[in-house]
Amino acid sequence: MTDYFKVSPDARGYVAQRYSQELPFPTRRDVQSIEEGDLLMPCFGEDGLVPCITQDADTGEVLMLGYMNRQALSFTITSGYAHYWSRSRRQLWAKGERSGQSQQVEQILIDDDQDCVLVKVRLTGGASCHVGYRSCFFRELEVSNRSTSFRLRFLEDEKVYDPAQAYGTAKSE
Amino acid sequence: MTDYFKVSPDARGYVAQRYSQELPFPTRRDVQSIEEGDLLMPCFGEDGLVPCITQDADTGEVLMLGYMNRQALSFTITSGYAHYWSRSRRQLWAKGERSGQSQQVEQILIDDDQDCVLVKVRLTGGASCHVGYRSCFFRELEVSNRSTSFRLRFLEDEKVYDPAQAYGTAKSE
Numbered sequence: 496m497t498d499y500f501k502v503s504p505d506a507r508g509y510v511a512q513r514y515s516q517e518l519p520f521p522t523r524r525d526v527q528s529i530e531e532g533d534l535l536m537p538c539f540g541e542d543g544l545v546p547c548i549t550q551d552a553d554t555g556e557v558l559m560l561g562y563m564n565r566q567a568l569s570f571t572i573t574s575g576y577a578h579y580w581s582r583s584r585r586q587l588w589a590k591g592e593r594s595g596q597s598q599q600v601e602q603i604l605i606d607d608d609q610d611c612v613l614v615k616v617r618l619t620g621g622a623s624c625h626v627g628y629r630s631c632f633f634r635e636l637e638v639s640n641r642s643t644s645f646r647l648r649f650l651e652d653e654k655v656y657d658p659a660q661a662y663g664t665a666k667s668e
Numbered sequence: 669m670t671d672y673f674k675v676s677p678d679a680r681g682y683v684a685q686r687y688s689q690e691l692p693f694p695t696r697r698d699v700q701s702i703e704e705g706d707l708l709m710p711c712f713g714e715d716g717l718v719p720c721i722t723q724d725a726d727t728g729e730v731l732m733l734g735y736m737n738r739q740a741l742s743f744t745i746t747s748g749y750a751h752y753w754s755r756s757r758r759q760l761w762a763k764g765e766r767s768g769q770s771q772q773v774e775q776i777l778i779d780d781d782q783d784c785v786l787v788k789v790r791l792t793g794g795a796s797c798h799v800g801y802r803s804c805f806f807r808e809l810e811v812s813n814r815s816t817s818f819r820l821r822f823l824e825d826e827k828v829y830d831p832a833q834a835y836g837t838a839k840s841e
Contacts, residue, residue: 518816520818521818530799532820533807533819533820533821534818534819534820535809535816535818535819535820536818546719546733548721548730548733550730554728555727555728555729556728557721557723557786559779560721560733560784572809572811572814572815572816573814574814575814602808603808603809603811604805604808604809605805605807605809605820606732606733606804606805607797607798607799607801607804607806611733611804613730613805624780625780626703626780628780631779631780631784632777632778632779632784632786633780634706634777635776635777635778636708636745636776636777638745638776641745641746641747641748642745643691643708643745645694645707645708645709646706646708647705647706647707647708649706
């Protein structure tokens, strides 16, 4: 058991007892089976991680790119809430465990070579980004006539929540 | 100049002369500037790559996750067509240069810590995935009552194009 279980289950919005152990993901086989078969054989890279794109199930908006280890993907499946591996904190990260901005999973997809996961989620707090915006992709690059001055234009007018209040000064999940 | 320029510009759907040299992306500064500023400061990781989520500009469908080095991101901006770094072939990859399934860029977004790019594209050939489907995410995981047998359900009924015809036997871009 990790520190993570010491967090109040209520605060995370689900019941911790639902968790099972890490799931026994099938071993990867030949390319044909991976790319065109009907069995999940996720590729956890040399660092033990698979990237995960998180998309709003209702609007199709891309919310973030996270990374999952075997435990995070297992818990995402068995809890119904998105879990990631925090590369900065080097620990399992139940999304929303501190901010309250958790993600209820509607659908889990895998790409052709099974080295990227896509989860479609519903936001329980209306936002996903740790800076306070709805999506982490709240800025677009200004491109004019195929050139750019590297300026970014904000796509969201205001923050959904105050990260200072949610996280304190640390401002990270 | 790389081998890539030897490919017929017509086959790629754009004019190669549009290419400029690699763009001088601004150096990354403090966290505040990166996360809340209006200047692009992309993080190319230790491998020189930044992950890129590619989304259909019209439908919101997530099509693929690719990786870009400085050159690929530069060319994506200056050509208006998505370019990636192929990790398997270890070379710049003008999406569609062989399959004809290129991606016209509508919008380029960056996430909060500027270590992930999101491009919204229009598909020139109606598909993106090298297996022949529209999206690389053509399978979802079957989950029932918070458990899974790791079975995948196909979300697309049939392929958009025949990859064997597009790529020959190699079946990779």
